[in-house]
Amino acid sequence: MxxxxxxxxxxxxxxxxxxxxxxxxxxxxxxxxxxxxxxxxxxxxxxxxxxxxxxxxxxxxxxxxxxxxxxxxxxxxxxxxxxxxxxxxxxxxxxxxxxxxxxxxxxxxxxxxxxxxxxxxxxxxxxxxxxxxxxxxxxxxxxxxxxxxxxxxxxxxxxxxxxxxxxxxxxxxxxxxxxLANYQVYFRFKGTPSHAANTPHLGRSALDAVELMNVAVNYLREHVIEEARIHYAITNSGGVSPNVVQANAEVLYLIRAPKISDVDRIYQRICKIAQGAALMTETDVSIHFDKACSxxxxxxxxxxxxxxxxxxxxxxxxxxxxxxxxxxxxxxxxxxxxxxxxxxxxxxxxxxxxxxxxxxxxxxxxxxxxxxxxxxxxxxxxxxxxxxxxxxxxxxxxxxxxxxxxxxxxxxxxxxxxxxxxxxxxxxxxxxxxxxxxxxxxxxxxxxxxxxxxxxxxxxxxxxxxxxxxxxxxx
Missing domain, CATH: 3.40.630.10 (Zn peptidases)
Structure with a gap:
């Protein structure tokens, strides 16, 4: 043989x-x-x-x-x-x-x-x-x-x-x-565009929401199990014009942990953070599950x-x-x-x-x-x-x-x-x-x-x- x-x-x-x-x-x-x-x-x-x-x-x-x-x-x-x-x-x-x-x-x-x-x-x-x-x-x-x-x-x-x-x-x-098991999930924020200099008070920045979310998740890292890994990439920063309040922005998260149950617990906490970022910026957030593996x-x-x-x-x-x-x-x-x-x-x-x-x-x-x-x-x-x-x-x-x-x-x-x-x-x-x-x-x-x-x-x-x-x- x-x-x-x-x-x-x-x-x-x-x-x-x-x-x-x-x-x-x-x-x-x-x-x-x-x-x-x-x-x-x-x-x-x-x-x-x-x-x-x-x-x-x-x-x-x-x-x-x-x-x-x-x-x-x-x-x-x-x-x-x-x-x-x-x-x-x-x-x-x-x-x-x-x-x-x-x-x-x-x-x-x-x-x-x-x-x-x-x-x-x-x-x-x-x-x-x-x-x-x-x-x-x-x-x-x-x-x-x-x-x-x-x-x-x-x-x-x-x-x-x-x-x-x-x-x-x-x-x-x-x-x-x-x-490590994982979830991969998009968080899409929708705000209100406006002139960033003339009428900034009328805008609601989706990019601000993404940044606030990322900062908060970075604070979360201290409070998850040691084996967990949390990665992210900003996949839509809202455009290339700094004089426009960005109305749309998106961040992709990859959440890893030894078991799917561990991943899901961290995911639920990250979802709350995203909702908090939307609340702080008066924007809306939608969550789109992309993929996962065991x-x-x-x-x-x-x-x-x-x-x-x-x-x-x-x-x-x-x-x-x-x-x-x-x-x-x-x-x-x-x-x-x-x-x-x-x-x-x-x-x-x-x-x-x-x-x-x-x-x-x-x-x-x-x-x-x-x-x-x-x-x-x-x-x-x-x-x-x-x-x-x-x-x-x-x-x-x-x-x-x-x-x-x-x-x-x-x-x-x-x-x-x-x-x-x-x-x-x-x-x-x-x-x-x-x-x-x-x-x-x-x-x-x-x-x-x-x-x-x-x-x-x-x-x-x-x-x-x-x-x-x-x-x-x-x-």
Whole structure:
């Protein structure tokens, strides 16, 4: 089994690198991944999958399926980019490439690696005439859109036995941490315009309301749980004319905490602050729920199997050229990034003191698997999938140690041979895990027992209200 998957991925390495390259060169933000989704769905069809498009009423979501019967193994793929991170690939300095968007979170690799895993497993089933179903989920809008949460709400993952995915990173590990749940909400203030000099007393400033709200929320930070995070961006300041009292203004809040219940409590307090700001300025406020996602729930038995297959896959050696490039990229990092890179690594599941990285710029080991009760200080819509399907994910080294996600350095490394090696390693570990589950029903039973026990004690409720629709990125 290992030999088959390894050989298949080795023989098709250039093909999958070309798929990743296409997505990299067509960076599109949430729910506008028209070219990337269409391309990837078409490639699925070329590989023998049956594709259902426009899943969950989203034009850039799709599900590719192969096979019949149980178990149903799902691979989660992403392909959305980030605004403002257009970057020349392989460059050793911040050098925009003329594109507004860029793959600063490596989703060109993530989506392609999950696709490669699905293809490897599909070919194994086909060659050996085995029953079972492989599904590749084309999931849009992870960055600020919670596309998978919308898909969960619409029942897309019903009848899936396990879900597997991965994330590009500077290290190799099982991502065993939970994550922060979140709400994303717009607060829109409406006031009264007036001449700011001649008749300021007749105006009611919506921008004043936004500013007062932000100040009050900043005071709130002292009085929320330590793990919470509250971010905001003013998305409409009311125009560019300072001599007009701004009649319309808007602020977008992203509220994070370990559990949805924690998020909701903070959200309710922020709503009161918004109403207070409107009262102080004699403006009106309307609240528009944009999206949400739940915290990630690891399945420990599935994680252990994924880890074993990851170790079985191993880590490729790096060439002198790759190591020289890595050293140059390392030198573009700030002293703080170099000093604190282990903190970031722990968020990806790393356990250790970092001694194995001394004198190195690339991770060439796999971190021991240690189930963690700590919380990743970030959010992912994989969280909602994990509430309805037993889920596990790994991180695989595709970038230099210390590389931050959502940075120009991450974008610059997205097409390197280092990145492609990590992508293929991740695909192999995922495919082998899927095949192990298919051929070992006793392990699947243990995974399901763990999951059912969690569900019994923690009933799931989708955090996105039924009337909320996916929203594109405001530009």
């Amino acid at each position: 290992k030999s088959f998957v390894e050989t298949y991925l080795k023989n098709h390495r250039d093909y999958f690198a070309s798929v990743s390259k296409y997505i990299y060169e067509h960076p599109e933000t949430r729910f506008e991944e028209y070219q990337s989704a269409a391309f990837l769905a078409a490639e699925c069809e070329k590989q023998g999958f049956t594709v259902e498009r426009n899943v969950a009423n989203m034009k850039t979501a799709f599900v590719a399926s192969y096979g019949t019967g149980d178990p149903v193994i799902g691979f989660l793929g992403e392909y959305d980019a980030l605004s403002g991170l257009g970057q020349k690939p392989n460059a050793l300095k911040c050098e925009p490439d003329g594109k507004e968007n860029g793959h600063g979170c490596g989703h060109n690799l993530l989506g392609t690696g999950a696709f490669a895993a699905a293809c490897a497993m599909k070919n194994y089933l086909e060659k050996n005439k085995l029953k079972g179903t492989v599904k590749f989920f084309g999931c849009p809008g992870e960055e600020g859109g919670s596309g998978k949460t919308f898909m969960v709400r619409e029942g897309v993952f019903d009848h899936v036995d396990i879900a597997l995915t991965w994330h590009p990173a500077p290290i190799n590990a099982i991502m065993s941490l939970s994550s 915290n990630y729930i690891p399945n420990r038995h599935l994680e252990k199997i994924l880890y074993d297959q990851f170790v079985e896959t191993g880590v490729e050696t790096f060439t002198d050229k790759e190591m020289a490039f890595a050293k140059q990229m390392w030198n573009t990092l700030s002293n703080e990034e170099k000093t604190n890179f282990l903190d970031m690594a722990k968020g990806f599941g790393y356990h250790g003191d970092g001694k194995e990285f001394e004198g190195k710029y690339l991770a060439d080991t796999i971190s021991p698997y240690v189930p963690s009760q700590e919380i990743l200080k970030g959010s992912t819509d994989v969280g909602d999938v994990s509430w309805v399907v037993p889920t596990a994910q790994l991180s695989c080294a595709t970038a230099v140690l210390g590389t931050s996600l959502h940075s120009w350095q991450m974008t610059a490394q997205g097409l390197t041979s280092i990145a492609n090696k990590g992508m293929i390693r991740a695909a192999q570990a995922l495919a082998l895990t899927g095949l192990h589950i298919l051929q070992n029903p006793a392990d699947l039973q243990k995974i399901k027992e763990e999951f059912e026990q969690f569900k019994k004690e923690n009933p799931y409720k989708c955090p996105i209200p039924q009337d909320v629709k996916p929203s594109k990125l405001k530009k």
